[in-house]
Amino acid sequence: MWSAGRGGAARPVLLGLLLALLVPGGGAAKTGAELVTCGSVLKLLNTHHRVRLHSHDIKYGSGSGQQSVTGVEASDDANSYWRIRGGSEGGCPRGSPVRCGQAVRLTHVLTGKNLHTHHFPSPLSNNQEVSAFGEDGQGDDLDLWTVRCSGRHWEREAAVRFQHVGTSVFLSVTGEQYGSPIRGQHEVHGMPSANTHNTWKAMEGIFIKPSVEPSAGHDEL
Numbered sequence: 001m002w003s004a005g006r007g008g009a010a011r012p013v014l015l016g017l018l019l020a021l022l023v024p025g026g027g028a029a030k031t032g033a034e035l036v037t038c039g040s041v042l043k044l045l046n047t048h049h050r051v052r053l054h055s056h057d058i059k060y061g062s063g064s065g066q067q068s069v070t071g072v073e074a075s076d077d078a079n080s081y082w083r084i085r086g087g088s089e090g091g092c093p094r095g096s097p098v099r100c101g102q103a104v105r106l107t108h109v110l111t112g113k114n115l116h117t118h119h120f121p122s123p124l125s126n127n128q129e130v131s132a133f134g135e136d137g138q139g140d141d142l143d144l145w146t147v148r149c150s151g152r153h154w155e156r157e158a159a160v161r162f163q164h165v166g167t168s169v170f171l172s173v174t175g176e177q178y179g180s181p182i183r184g185q186h187e188v189h190g191m192p193s194a195n196t197h198n199t200w201k202a203m204e205g206i207f208i209k210p211s212v213e214p215s216a217g218h219d220e221l
Contacts, residue, residue: 035210036084036154038092041109042205043080046071046173047159048196051186052080052203053115053171055108055132058182063120066131067113071173071186081109081205085137087144095211100149103165105139112136114143115171117164117190124176128169128190142166148194156207159199164190170198 036042044053051071056079060068072080085105086092092104106115113132116139120129133139144165147154154160162171169190174197176187191198 034156035097035207036156036202037094037208037210038084038086038096038098038104039094039208040205041081041083042207043075043203044082044106044200045203046197047199047201049173049175049186051173052077053082053106053188053200054080054185055111055113056182057111060123060129060131062123063129064118064131066116066133067111068182069115069130069132069188070178070182071188073184075204079108079110082106082115083109083137088141093211095208097210098147098154100147100151100154100160103144103146105137105143106145106162107137108132114139115145115162116143117167117169117171118142119167122187122189124178124187125174125189127172127174128167130171130188130190145171154202156202159201161194161198162200163194168192170194171200172198 049071051073054072054077055067055069058068059065084098085107087103087105098104111132112135114134114137116133117128117130122129133143145162146165148161148163149158167190169192172191173186173188178185
């Protein structure tokens with residue numbers, strides 16, 4: 001069985017930020033390079049299955065029992081916003097461009113939990129379960145994901161992958177869909193290899209203007 005948490009769990013500060021996001025042009029700053037920066041709040045689209053990374057106050061009925069993470073087709077769901085943050089020791093100052101190869105946390109805006117994975121099987125595909133974990137953005141080392149991309153920095157128009165620091169799996173979707181109470185939502189899980197199921201693109205959101213001018217460089221995805 002699935003279990004639902006408190007409906008009013010969203011924090012006032014996070015709700016205020018979300019309201020700003022829903023206002024057209026609500027402070028979003030574009031740059032020449034169109035970079036994703038630390039502190040940005042965005043939605044992430046799986047480019048192969050065309051679903052956005054999503055979470056909600058509904059817990060898995062198996063595995064870890066932590067808050068579930070899914071993929072949804074709707075582009076206007078408020079539960080699909082994530083904030084880009086650094087690790088527990090910082091390393092991701094607000095406005096700094098996210099580097100390819102940098103480890104980040106993805107914090108779910110409305111519930112304050114971090115994108116997380118661990119050695120539990122996912123409910124539908126038996127891959128590695130992906131959940132949302134922690135409180136008010138505080139979690140543990142299993143919340144860290146390395147941004148895998150081409151070039152020096154994460155560009156908004158580019159496809160990227162997220163590889164888990166602790167277990168090396170890639171954030172993936174392979175098409176399995178849940179029944180009630182989240183009917184039609186897609187399973188999100190971790191897979192051991194890079195493939196077409198684990199490429200993501202930045203979509204709607206607020207992108208903080210870079211605090212420094214990025215330098216040129218090249219790395220491989």
